[in-house]
Amino acid sequence: MCILQLRMSKEMEELSPLVDSGHGDGSEEETEDDGEPKICQVCGDKSTGYHFNAMTCEGCKGFFRRAMKRPAQLCCPFQNTCVITKTNRRQCQSCRLQKCLSIGMKRELIMSDEAVEKRRMQIRRKKMQEEPVTLSPQQEAVIQELLTAHQKTFDMTCAHFIQFRPLDRDQKSKCSREPNSNRFTYATMHEDAVQQTISFVSPSFPYFSIQSPESKEKNRHKRAIFTSLPHFTDLTTYMIKNVINFAKTLTMFRALIIDDQISLLKGATFEIILIHFNMFFNEVTGIWECGPLQYCLDDAMRAGFQRHLLDPMMNFHYTLRKLHLSEEEYVLMQAISLFSPDRPGVKQHSVIDRNQETLALTLKTYIEAKRTEPETHLLFPKIMACLTEMRSMNEEYTKQVLKIQDIQPEVSPLLLEIISKDS
Incomplete structure (x- = not known):
């Protein structure tokens, strides 16, 4: 059972970048034509592609999804002027969220939990079809x-x-x-x-x-x-x-x-x-x-x-x-x-x-x-x-x-x- 759980966890990690990325069609990450490194427009970390209509890293993608589903209001302990970087992005959630919205991240592109699970099942079934079942x-x-x-x-x-x-x-x-x-x-x-x-x-x-x-x-x-x-x-x-x-x-x-x-x-x-x-x-x-x-x-x-x-x-x-x-x-x-x-x-x-x-x-x-x-x-x-x-x-x-x-x-x-x- 432990082996099965590890295998499922590994599959979930493989699926997570493809699911709920804001593409709508589950397409792969976009690349820059000039070959320059992609930078997260929120915190400056290495980007993994467009998520919810903006170029972001995995961390800011996940933060935006969680923040939009959270009913509580976020407040800045300072003056709503925090500079969000890779090192301090966890210190002020309010300013980080405002930065996400300012670069064009859209709440309506966030998939529901049911849609996420459906997408994961589709990817899993496709993977099973590509890899035939064999006896150990x-x-x-x-x-x-x-x-x-x-x-x-x-x-x-x-x-x-x-x-x-x-x-x-x-x-x-x-x-x-x-x-x-x-x-x-x-x-x-x-x-x-x-x-x-x-x-x-x-x-x-x-x-x-x-x-x-x-x-x-x-x-x-x-x-x-x-x-x-x-x-x-x-x-x-x-x-x-x-x-x-x-x-x-x-x-x-x-x-x-x-x-x-x-x-x-x-x-x-x-x-x-x-x-x-x-x-x-x-x-x-x-x-x-x-x-x-x-x-x-x-x-x-x-x-x-x-x-x-x-x-x-x-x-x-x-x-x-x-x-x-x-x-x-x-x-x-x-x-x-x-x-x-x-x-x-x-x-x-x-x-x-x-x-x-x-x-x-x-x-x-x-x-x-x-x-x-x-x-x-x-x-x-x-x-x-x-x-x-x-x-x-x-x-x-x-x-x-x-x-x-x-x-x-x-x-x-x-x-x-x-x-x-x-x-």
Whole structure:
């Protein structure tokens, strides 16, 4: 932050001679044709050009601007006949002001504070356009470390997915690949299956009773509803291990105390997995194309998850995928999610906050440096909005996993450890 402040101060010093000079158009200083030194007509000091319609130095320019904006009346302690020079110009403000007015300096040429700020912004924007945004060596190193960690810990071919227990789909449960299918219409989303899932997750359902004559039939439906749960259990366990290995590879993460490492992993694992799967999402068909396997929301329904999680999750994947992020932007997004200082149980808030700020600034700079689209400036806030949206889905996901575990104890012990409240 101190470096940023110094940089801004330096920019302000560079801009100050150009702003509020009385030219009106911000033109550069005028020069004498004969090459003679320019003298301030007020105090005799070296002039820097015409300011407010007169040749003056920077000191008298600033004095005139301040005096004209000051409501108090100035009085000469002598007889209003003080001779203003470079050495004594501070001794009598009244005579100095009269000298400014006598040489033709005009009050109406003084810009308002708003106009000065607008001019500074214009100059700053022009300077930024002339000097393209580039990543610093430190930012380049951060991105490279994240990319290396991601590529080492996450297989984009999904070759290991075939080792999981099968999805156990029937013919009617195959994911639709129609390009014009509605984004919220799932291939085999039967209303009776939805109602059965809700009835088994909610103990208050009227006929939820072991003693009921329909209990055997209900158990049969329950087994049908959770047919994809074994596969999702294996898949989730595999993905969690990838996230843990990814985090442990990062220098910033390893530098944290163990308690904070655990708290960050518990808070961010689901979100990072969501970001991983977005890389495989086809926004035309609504299917996750994971190498040898394809997933649709019907598979998640048959694992026991409900619509009030799945609908927002589907909308999230469409929204994020349509941003067409690069691999660098995806991994920076993962890292920003990981280093969230407000996770439950975090102790070193300031350290993690600085890490997240570094990652966020790196992402913003990367977008400005690498993207050329007309609405590039909107991409960073859109990514941050997606990160916020994941936080609410994270809470709902935890609730639904615990409900599924109560009904069908197939949930991975590693997942239960991740979503547990205690550190």
